[in-house]
Amino acid sequence: MDDSLLQSPNLELAADSNVFVNYQRDSHNYITQLFGEQFPAITNGFFNVHMTKGIVIQPHWHTNATETVIVITGSVKTSVFNPFTQKLMVYKLGPGQVSVFPKGWFHWIVARSNDVHLLTIFDRPTPDIVYGSDFLRAIPKEVMNRAYGINEEDYAAAVAPVQESVILGPPLGNANEPW
Secondary structure, eight states, X not given: OOHHHHTOTTOOOOOOGGGOEEEEEETTXXXXXXXXXXXXXXXXXXXXXXXXXTOEEXXXXXXXXXEEEEEEESOXXXXXXXXXXXXXXXXXXXXXXXXXXXXXXXXXXXXXXXXXXXXXXXXXXXXXXXXXXXXXXXXXHHHHHHHHOOOHHHHHHHHTTOOSOOSEESOTTOTTOOO
């Protein structure tokens, strides 16, 4: 924290993360946040996440921050792809258990119960987020065909339902909703 901030006559050392809704899928699946923009005194940032069984925090990565997941209630499965070993690391977590996603590593979280509440804490006041849904729908079908031999029409059909960033998935109205 900046020393000049500590000397400010308007210094606030408390804030309510429930006020700042980042994303709401429905009344049981939503994310609130507290980052530097909302709370200048914070030296890290976090998402306050509520999920029901089968909901997924979609695959994504952070270009500038390491993320720590702390389960408060419920159970989740965290998955992270290790770019050095080319292995998927999967952890089943319950209350009080923790998982870490290093900066730049592709990861996601799936709720295994209906009462999930977790915190995802970042080592920066504001993380950059690259969503897998944005990445997938931006790749031209011709590139997927050339790079991986994937049929162009099959790829186009597979990503057609992804019309916007998906944060808590699957998208509403999806045939796979929820698991």
